């Protein structure tokens with residue numbers, strides 16, 4: 376440890392020490408030689424797990440060939456061109472064109488800017504507002520954190536930026552959002568009625584896009600009720616509002632389909648953000664997509680104003696793009712999407728068995744992403760003070776050799792590498808079940824249940 380390192384997304388005064396020094400497959404190893412299942416794929420990103428030689432060699436070869444190569448001012452290179460073509464083929468965005476960056480956050484910042492660029496290009500400068508949901512996570516840069524619906528990422532940071540015109544609507548989180556005895560359908564109708572009222576009071580002509588993670592990841596793995604997306608689709612269509620699918624976690628197989636919007640029956644995206652599993656985290660890379668006609672409008676605008684004034688030094692870094700291409704090739708060649716879909720069915724079925732546990736409020740998920748919500752009281756759904764219940768389980772799971780993450784305060788998230796086997800899922804379940812039982816025994820003895 377050093378006192379000269381500022382840790383990201385950490386309680387700076389209570390840093391848990393766990394030094395990870397290596398990894399192989401779905402496992403990582405700490406500095407004492409203890410092995411853990413990486414139950415969250417690092418930060419929802421190592422889809423192919425650790426120690427993939429093919430990706431390492433691809434990166435090394437790309438670096439040897441051209442240690443740096445960019446896309447500014449007409450320069451180009453094969454990896455970026457081929458990856459753009461590949462994404463165009465894969466993404467369910469009509470005639471998609473892509474822009475590369477380095478992270479999910481900068482990808483979302485890019486799309487905020489492109490929404491504004493398009494508004495100017497098409498002579499409708501008022502059409503730039505974006506609707507985002509509560510409890511959403513869209514990243515941490517200034518525009519992305521303004522889209523994010525979590526107070527901790529905004530308070531004390533001077534955010535959200537008002538000039539961005541971001542509007543906030545309900546999260547489709549029935550378990551935490553249900554009022555009285557309303558059914559799932561009644562809940563959906565209520566939150567979408569509120570959304571429609573908001574659209575009308577703001578003026579539909581002022582609203583450009585609605586951004587959503589098909590399954591909300593970092594703030595608790597929230598899975599919308601079945602009727603939510605079909606009704607949302609109709610509503611957005613009625614008012615000509617674009618659907619912006621933030622697939623930073625749900626992209627590339629995680630939910631049982633290549634993209635989460637397909638799994639959830641979400642609207643066909645007009646805009647899409649991807650990162651993380653695009654390179655299985657072997658190299659930082661994001662790719663955002665816009666519909667072909669949006670790109671066409673940008674070309675026209677650029678013809679009038681000259682340079683398109685947006686781009687990062689590492690937009691389309693040649694090594695990143697080569698690693699991205701190889702990752703997508705492996706996903707397809709080795710049946711990783713299929714494996715995620717099949718193993719996902721097992722993971723969900725096994726986790727569902729914990730629903731009756733006295734400390735479990737809800738189990739939810741799709742494919743290889745899931746959460747178990749830990750509660751102090753099943754009836755009232757009350758959480759343990761300070762996240763103590765979920766954190767207790769987390770600690771026991773870690774002792775048992777299973778790394779998970781507490782998301783949204785009380786939801787333990789599961790998101791293992793997509794190369795996982797049935798036996799390894801059984802191992803996760805055993806380790807987790809034991810952690811849950813130990814925590815329950817302790818909390819009961821302490822009079823906290």
Ligand code: PMP
Pocket residue numbers: 419477478479480481483512513514515588592593621622623624650651
């Ligand atoms: N969007 C979503 C849905 C995310 O989950 C994340 C990160 N977890 C981001 C954006 C931001 O990505 P990054 O951390 O790479 O900036």
